[in-house]
Every structure is written in C-alpha cells, then in structure tokens.
Amino acid sequence: MTKNINSIVLALWGKGGSGKTSTALALASLAAAEGRRAIVLDADPQRSASEWHAVSTNPAFAVHSTEVGAVAALLERAKSRYDLVIIDNPPARYSGSTAIVEKAGMSLICARPFLFDVTLALEWVHVLKNAHTTPLVALNAAPPLRLDMESPAVRIARERLKSAGATLWRHQITHRLAYPELIHRGMTIADLSADAPARADYERLWSAICKWNT
Numbered sequence: 307m308t309k310n311i312n313s314i315v316l317a318l319w320g321k322g323g324s325g326k327t328s329t330a331l332a333l334a335s336l337a338a339a340e341g342r343r344a345i346v347l348d349a350d351p352q353r354s355a356s357e358w359h360a361v362s363t364n365p366a367f368a369v370h371s372t373e374v375g376a377v378a379a380l381l382e383r384a385k386s387r388y389d390l391v392i393i394d395n396p397p398a399r400y401s402g403s404t405a406i407v408e409k410a411g412m413s414l415i416c417a418r419p420f421l422f423d424v425t426l427a428l429e430w431v432h433v434l435k436n437a438h439t440t441p442l443v444a445l446n447a448a449p450p451l452r453l454d455m456e457s458p459a460v461r462i463a464r465e466r467l468k469s470a471g472a473t474l475w476r477h478q479i480t481h482r483l484a485y486p487e488l489i490h491r492g493m494t495i496a497d498l499s500a501d502a503p504a505r506a507d508y509e510r511l512w513s514a515i516c517k518w519n520t
C-alpha cells in the first residue's frame with residue numbers, strides 16, 4: 307500500500323447538535339467520491355456516525371468507533387492507510403482531547419450561527435488556539451441567503467467570531483432538510499447530483515479544507 311505523506315487528519319469540534327457528525331460524513335463521502343481512502347473515527351459516545359454506518363447501504367468510506375483516549379494512538383496507523391482521517395469528537399472535552407488537538411493536522415469547529423452556539427464555538431477557538439493550532443470555524447444550519455446576502459444571524463455570528471480572532475470559512479452550510487433526510491436513508495452528500503445545492507455547500511467546504519492543507 308502506498309504511504310500517504312499527504313494524508314489529511316481533520317478533527318471536528320463543537321457544541322452538541324452543531325453538525326460535527328453530519329460534516330464528518332459529508333466530507334468523507336466527497337473525498338471517497340474523488341477516489342480517496344477515507345475513514346471517520348467516531349469518538350463520540352453517542353455513536354451517531356456508527357449508527358449511520360450501520361444503516362448505510364454501500365458506504366464508500368470506513369467508520370471506526372473508538373474512545374477519545376484511544377484516538378491519538380490510532381492516528382499513525384490510520385494515516386498510513388487512509389488519505390483522509392476525520393475525527394468526530396464528542397461535544398465535551400475529555401482527557402484525550404488535548405492529544406487529538408496536537409496530532410490532528412487541522413481542526414474545524416462547527417457552529418450554528420446563534421447566540422449559545424457562537425459562545426461555545428468561541429470557547430473552542432480559545433482552547434485550540436491555546437494549543438497553538440489555528441482552527442477554522444464553519445457556520446452550519448444557517449438561514450438561507452436572500453438575494454445573495456447572508457442572514458442577519460450569520461452576519462452577527464461572523465462579527466462576534468471575527469472580533470475574537472477566529473478564522474472563519476467564508477461560506478456557510480445552509481439549513482436544509484435534505485441533510486437529515488439523507489442521513490435517515492443511510493445515504494451521503496455524494497449520492498446527490500453534482501448540481502444539487504446541498505452538495506455544493508459541502509463541496510465548497512471540502513475544497514477549502516484541501517487548500518488549507520497545502
């Protein structure tokens with residue numbers, strides 16, 4: 307097997323319900339659609355990624371459930387076998403979380419663009435910056451654009467995050483029923499047609515992550 311010197315290790319952080327698991331599955335499916343070997347390490351005791359994997363019909367990527375404390379030790383082996391390793395973290399910090407922050411090449415914070423959610427995202431920004439990493443923040447489940455303009459909720463969230471020194475992804479994942487519906491059917495973003503708006507949101511995020519990795 308070829309050694310993956312360029313494999314991406316992406317750790318997802320954020321409040322419960324911020325979209326970590328949905329994002330992990332979406333990004334892994336898009337990477338797999340490009341022919342990359344992808345795995346999601348499901349470190350959340352709620353095991354949502356694993357639940358999806360159990361109902362998925364023909365998953366194009368692997369999902370491995372593990373404990374937070376075991377992730378860091380798994381990473382070297384995972385990197386040698388996969389081009390993309392996504393760590394789907396629980397919403398709270400555990401003792402193994404620091405080792406994950408240190409070993410992951412990149413951290414992505416998922417946040418809904420609302421008061422409590424942004425407060426928690428800022429806490430994650432603080433924690434990850436203190437660990438000398440530069441996390442990217444992605445706004446998820448955001449109200450739709452109107453006439454190409456972001457909603458007031460998104461503008462306020464961006465201002466708050468920016469003034470606290472967060473690095474923000476410049477697009478958003480819009481709130482769409484297509485996402486829970488796909489999950490419910492054991493499907494992924496890559497099952498949508500190339501021109502579906504729900505797919506385009508995640509294609510943009512995936513391309514930002516690939517650029518960020520170079």
Ligand SMILES: Nc1ncnc2c1ncn2[C@@H]1O[C@H](COP(=O)(O)OP(=O)(O)O)[C@@H](O)[C@H]1O
Nearest residue numbers: 322323324325326327328447480481482485486
């Ligand atoms: N962009 C979105 N639009 C609509 N529903 C979403 C979106 N992102 C996530 N959801 C739904 O919100 C719930 C929480 O998302 P999930 O990915 O499980 O968050 P987390 O892993 O951070 O707890 C799920 O039911 C999911 O289907």
Ligand SMILES: [Mg+2]
Nearest residue numbers: 326327350354
């Ligand atoms: Mg989850």
